[in-house]
Amino acid sequence: MKAKAIKSWSWIHKWSSLVCTAFMLLLCVTGLPLIFHHEIGHLLGTEVEAPPMTGEADRQRVSLDEVIRNAHALHPDRVVQFVSPDEDDDRVWFVTLTPTPAPTDDFKSVAVDARNGQVLAQPKFDEGFMWVMFKLHVDLFAGLPGKLFLGLMGLLLLVAIVSGVVLYSPFMRKLEFGTVRRERRTRLKWLDLHNLLGIVTLVWAFVVGATGMINTWADLLIKYWQYDQLSHILQPYQGQPLVPAAERASVQKSLDVALATAPHTKPSFIAFPGTAFSSPHHNTVFLRGNEPLTSKLLHPVLVDAKTNAVTASPALPWYLTALLVSQPLHFGDYGGMPMQIIWAVLDIATIIVLGSGLYLWLKRGDPTHVHAPKEARAGPSPGAVPPLGEPGLAGHAARSRAEAGQASSLGTSA
Amino acid sequence: MSHRHTTLQHDRPSMPFWRLWGWPIVLGLLTAVGLVSALFSDGGAGDVLAWIALGIPVLVGAWYGWGRRASR
16 A cells, blocks of 8 residues: 555544544443343343233233323323333333423333233333433433434544554554564554454444444434325325324224234334324334344334224335344344343443554654664664554655655654 | 564565455454344344354454463
């Protein structure tokens, strides 16, 4: 690679990393407990669990309308936005209640026993340690602008990863894979560790970074979906107001007719009229498949909230499919506990890559290379280590100091 | 072994492509296989494949980063 190209890539790598490093460190640190949020919730006793029952009592189900009624009775001043079965246990329904149908952080969640309609708990998802970790990780407590900002930082991370891979070649072309030169200066050791861990975690970090960035666009993608696909489906309803609660038909019936349209599916969640995932006139039932992969994909069925007639069941557009597939790839929650542990180890490795990168930049002004003695350029003395500790570039240094100075711009230029 | 890397190596030839990129490509492919295989599995063989395929890059990083020093 030409020294000029190395200089350009070094500049890209330096600035893309420097700008995003602080936020990436925050995301790695807050993401670590989130990998285990189910297990932590279980330990803290905040996970809702259905009490054991036997025989017929365990198998029977009350109407979803009764479930919703009982939850609503606890918060009569609020509206129901969503109901969803527990992902792993269909004996538990979660009912989400908010002041209005608009998206908000001010929500109450009520867990109801699907077998007898009794309220099991009112889990507080919006407080405590895990909530703080979650909000810092998702939007820095700043809503959509915070999300999009973190998405931009994610994009910079991807740029840093790509430019880092490009620079791997000039740095490593004369070293065996995995070389860590510990005998020399500390900076050289950390450079080698940075390169080693960077290349080892490369694909994982890129996938988690890219899927994280895609997740920050979720709100916008759903808004676009409403504009792109729902608007023409809703043409006949134009001019009609939000269906008043008193005029709404049975939600259980909405679920039944939706399930009848698609065999081998189960409900993921039901969005009520006027909420972000529905229209002002529909209960939108999101179904998911029974297979490992299809269980991650959703299939919306728009059911008229007054008549319970199915208005449409539009296929999910590619951009929402991409969003849904990118979620497990970001969360690491789709391969059991060993995968979660691997996710945590790779997360820590990424923290080391970020930290060592920052260290290498902070130590860029190391005087041993700025005025390297002449003989050092060709000799084996410690002072001969080039600015980046990169042996391939030392050859360049012997030929042309200016060229080596360019190539070292990652570490030296301010 | 350790002495080979203590000197500047500007007189050594650059490594051929596969010598330089072989391991990174293998580890990258393993990671990709691991990430995808678990998507198609729910507690089955795909998950086990994912643990192995994702575990190897982790072990390689740990071995070259720290394990090798301890074993000297």
